Amino acid sequence: MNREIRIGLIGYQFMGRAHANAYQQAARFFDPKARSVMKAVCGRHQDGVEAFARRWGFESCETDWRRLVERKDIDLVDITTPNNLHAEAAVAAAEAGKAVFCEKPLALNLEQAETMLRAVSGNRVFNAVCFNYRRAPALALMKKLIAEGRLGRIYHLRGIYLQDWLLDPEFPLAWRMKKEVAGSGSLGDLASHQIDAARWLLGEFSEVCGRLQTFVKERPVATSEGNLAAVGGSKRGRVTVDDAVLFLARFRNGALGSFEATRFAAGHKNQNRLEVNGEKGSLIFNLERLNELEYYNTDDPEEARGFRLIQVTEPVHPYLSAWWPPGHIIGYEHTFIHTVLDVINAWAAGAPFQPDFKDGLACQRVLAAVSASAASGAWVKLAAPAGTGRRPAPKAEKEEGPKLFNA
Amino acid sequence: MNREIRIGLIGYQFMGRAHANAYQQAARFFDPKARSVMKAVCGRHQDGVEAFARRWGFESCETDWRRLVERKDIDLVDITTPNNLHAEAAVAAAEAGKAVFCEKPLALNLEQAETMLRAVSGNRVFNAVCFNYRRAPALALMKKLIAEGRLGRIYHLRGIYLQDWLLDPEFPLAWRMKKEVAGSGSLGDLASHQIDAARWLLGEFSEVCGRLQTFVKERPVATSEGNLAAVGGSKRGRVTVDDAVLFLARFRNGALGSFEATRFAAGHKNQNRLEVNGEKGSLIFNLERLNELEYYNTDDPEEARGFRLIQVTEPVHPYLSAWWPPGHIIGYEHTFIHTVLDVINAWAAGAPFQPDFKDGLACQRVLAAVSASAASGAWVKLAAPAGTGRRPAPKAEKEEGPKLFNA
């Protein structure tokens, strides 16, 4: 492992920290095919970004992302900013010949996503989107079992993503509640994870019908973006994104989908739950208990059938041989570690990574279709994914799968 | 309790048995205000109905429901037949001045349901629909807590009703899979329970958008209706109802609803799950664990908040003081016992019972709207429930509530 991958990280808040940690830990617990060098981190506030760099071992700082993108000593630009900066930074990075690793959702809207895909394709640069839950071991195991045909023909996918942090109407207006910064609310932030997982598990969507809802339309304005709790007097601003989204779907393989994402489900903190029902069994994943997978197998003896609660902590499970003995659980941050590991390995091997910008765009198409459906009150069909002209249709899911196990 | 209520039961299969048992047990474990006398039971097959009468203590048998309806010695006609017979029998009973207690869903379609309501209203007879889950103690407690305002403003209701008995494509064609007998499939059989519960808990629906799906379109034909397992050679028939239904909804109170009912969810036998999220908390009911209710209260101390698993087996809980000590659970059949108890008590008191035919019709309107939406691919609005001219609109739920506790 003489090879290096020199990282330039844009953004150093929640996601920036998750990514910075992932580079460190991937190198400690795994053997990535390239050594990541923390070259530079970029943020708007000099003090903040310097403190972050010290803490996380970055060699240098930038306060203008354009400078970071242009630096010769950067191989991979990792974008963890709010959504409205993804497109510009990713396009610039691609044009500068950098590999690009971008947080989800890929863009503010469909047009941006298309532009971004053109940029990485046209410049032939490595590209990746951080739908990190694909690398939660239990979800990766779910993918493996479905791909092996353990569920047979699929009838239903049921996705709910429930949080409750906006329940308090006095919770201040953050960037995630402004359309010009976030693009959408629960839709892009939460449902996008489920859409990506659903595409990965079942293949493409064929049509959707949805509803967006904003329950609390005005909120106090925070005095500074970085300090959500600091509310500036009586000033209030409009919430311009959805608090909740519901949508029905059909997949090209004939399965029905039912989706719900909300920030108003009291008592649920981060319940990203996905259930798939097929002719031979069912599988259930829940992010709040991400070390577990529920599996029902119709081939079990009739008197002894039931949902199995698999503790996905065994060496035979994806990524787990690098961690602790069975029953010793891992946490949320590990999904980023596994993602970064696979990003580095793919980059080092000159291989594509999934999910890539095509996946990010495909997800964005579904987001856009749900929005359009919510506006029109009617079902919206999704064109066959021939958009970029390079992907064969439907049953692509087997090929699309990431390498589940590290080398 | 000198008063008698003389029962005439039409139908003696699954539901007939559940009702017959309920009359017996209500009198043993409670003190109903009238003594039920099992006057007659009616079924098409003389032998079968006689055996049933002997076993369940009915004084006489009929093989023609019209004769039963006309008998002078019957006070209450209890209709447990397949759905296609509900309307005719209920109208005839009403015209004969009988009290009518009808299984759900009320009718094959909206027109029948309207006719039925006109019949019981016009003839001023006692009328009741057997949405028995309203009397599952945990669901009754959920209603009580919502009615008391414990959840505050309601944001979400999430209903799933999952079964898997049709997974096997060789499972024979039963009456529940024929539109002319059942009206619909999962929609009328399963989703109707959720619609009734949702109306009870939150008030009226304002619009719906849904999808019906039949996964297995042909099935072997059973040689006899009563023997589903006996498949007659290679003959196959068309499934003319939905195997699964999904729909989104809005309620008049502004809440969003998400519903799914299916007979193709491997591993789920009878999971009728209802979750309601409000500004002050959440509640979750699941029929498979009907002695439990989950409750989240945002007023709990911050460090010690969490979903409480209430064992609804205490004397303070609805109907429970009549049963066993705490922690000694009751079963499915008890929901019928409680329903029959309240039917008898309402009848004896000359009081209305809820859910009544107006409720049955209101549910049928939602079923019809979901079907219409599935056909058109668009949202369908539900008229304000002024249909019968006798009910005030929206916030009716408090008044509609049944008496939760037995006297």
Added chain:
Amino acid sequence: MNREIRIGLIGYQFMGRAHANAYQQAARFFDPKARSVMKAVCGRHQDGVEAFARRWGFESCETDWRRLVERKDIDLVDITTPNNLHAEAAVAAAEAGKAVFCEKPLALNLEQAETMLRAVSGNRVFNAVCFNYRRAPALALMKKLIAEGRLGRIYHLRGIYLQDWLLDPEFPLAWRMKKEVAGSGSLGDLASHQIDAARWLLGEFSEVCGRLQTFVKERPVATSEGNLAAVGGSKRGRVTVDDAVLFLARFRNGALGSFEATRFAAGHKNQNRLEVNGEKGSLIFNLERLNELEYYNTDDPEEARGFRLIQVTEPVHPYLSAWWPPGHIIGYEHTFIHTVLDVINAWAAGAPFQPDFKDGLACQRVLAAVSASAASGAWVKLAAPAGTGRRPAPKAEKEEGPKLFNA
């Protein structure tokens, strides 16, 4: 089924009601080989017993159990009184040539139990003890799976029986807290169920070491036995039984046992939980969710192993074909219905029933050994069960099993 079994029931409180209901329901939902005739019920209070007789369909009443035992028109004497009356009534019934069906624990103490066994053996009368949980379908399935060798060699049995109804120190002194009436507290009331189940599942105990504890030593005295809530002024009485019992055990088959029963476990209402770990898997039963059984099978594929949550509600499961469709649960009282069914069928067939008085005595021996150990502070060995000279040792469990399925 021309044959009749004429029942004489002694006691009409909690257990009397559970038994009376069981006779009624066994005849409705099953086809017992004899028709039970409710000949007489006996209780001390004329008014109470008459009301009970009316409600439950007994033909006559007695207020002196000796009269009931001597009646010529009684075939089976069913004893549901407090424990201190078991011995005298059972011996008298046996001497009168009656079949005897006695509530658990069999007796106040070992001597009584031995006398009782001698009486039924000497008089060659049918005898049965109501350890009703053996007929909870999920526990019966657990027995079946163990008997079939699905767990292989057994290493551990772990039993806890947790209630909390004595937490309040002002809860009045009831008969269950007086040694002269109850014999012991949690030990005889709760742990006896676990001991019986453990013997059934694993075979005989070889030694035990235990501890008894009374946390609240004095309680208010209730004014009347029948009305526990009515506390008579400031009068207090001594609690003379254990509030909690803990004991360790070894079984003849080499397995280790760990047992705990208490009435002071806040939040647990009736958690009778039994777990067995063997070389090939594990099984877990919990009375509060008595329709479920957890099963771990080491033969499942390595990546997909986990405890299965079996919903024991399928027609293939013990007793369930007589009840409702899958997923429609049964309750506590059904364990009595199944027990009564099997008692009647065994009696009608002239066959022995298990658990019988030998089992009742074997359980009593373990209770006595635990008490002796608690007194001495040392392990107490249990003699090989040659007591009555008619039972072969260890691996008896296969033969001892009751018929699991009704005919």
Added chain:
Amino acid sequence: MNREIRIGLIGYQFMGRAHANAYQQAARFFDPKARSVMKAVCGRHQDGVEAFARRWGFESCETDWRRLVERKDIDLVDITTPNNLHAEAAVAAAEAGKAVFCEKPLALNLEQAETMLRAVSGNRVFNAVCFNYRRAPALALMKKLIAEGRLGRIYHLRGIYLQDWLLDPEFPLAWRMKKEVAGSGSLGDLASHQIDAARWLLGEFSEVCGRLQTFVKERPVATSEGNLAAVGGSKRGRVTVDDAVLFLARFRNGALGSFEATRFAAGHKNQNRLEVNGEKGSLIFNLERLNELEYYNTDDPEEARGFRLIQVTEPVHPYLSAWWPPGHIIGYEHTFIHTVLDVINAWAAGAPFQPDFKDGLACQRVLAAVSASAASGAWVKLAAPAGTGRRPAPKAEKEEGPKLFNA
């Protein structure tokens, strides 16, 4: 934070890696009061220890622990070797004036533990034992709630620690199965965690009665210690420790304890479960779901009481404000991170840390008492913990508590 704490780590297997990671992560996610410098790591195999040092950022390596202990540039000696090396290394470190941080159980036996305590006391060096689960946030919250009196008088503590990795009789003989290296089996490895937690939560034990069992007495011998899977031909060796331990206990505060630890519980991978029942409620912790705590409060309204499933992932919960948003779980390794954080902070502040060697010795006394009881078959009393003459008796638990929250 100009201060440095220079770490010398002895051992680099499972625990070595957990500790090395903890130093790194504590500095990244928290603000420890001293900067840890990874000075040296020591292991027997030059190659292995060098690879470890490179991966984890240690400046130098040693293959003889005596050299490491004597180095002038080490402040804290962190001992993560098998148990048989703890005593010698700790004593030498103390004599060299080093702070000592030792893995659990403290020693092979009581004599060693006493020697170790004398060494650290006599040399007045900082000392700490790595009972890391005290810093699992949910267990720390449990401690806090009990210490605040939320449960009132305590009646029961119920501890089970279930694993299944020795189920296969062909699993090779590892150091954990040899008495001369491990001291004991499940007792010292698993039950020691529960004993420490029990002492922390409830105070001192007063007496115990236990049983040790070795189910599989001989196992294949591994060819090399480091490679458990490599079994050398047909050679077999004796297992000289317990596979399972059961014991009953009484605490000085009057509570009863029930404990079980085993490596033969099929299906349980790392279930370290602790339940405490008091007069006002109950609390349940389970390591396999270490982000959750169950809490029952008898003060909840009667109709809405139930075990609350607290997701211990909120900023108000111990250690959590440093991690991710609510519902984003942490893993096993985080318990070490929190422990190391508190060790560093205590060391930097010149303050004692709990659990220290006195706690380690107190735990060892209970381990020894259980062993003695298992040998004698009788209860064994534990002397009041005046052993070192510096600790006041019984209700010490409030003072003993570690600082739960980092500054």
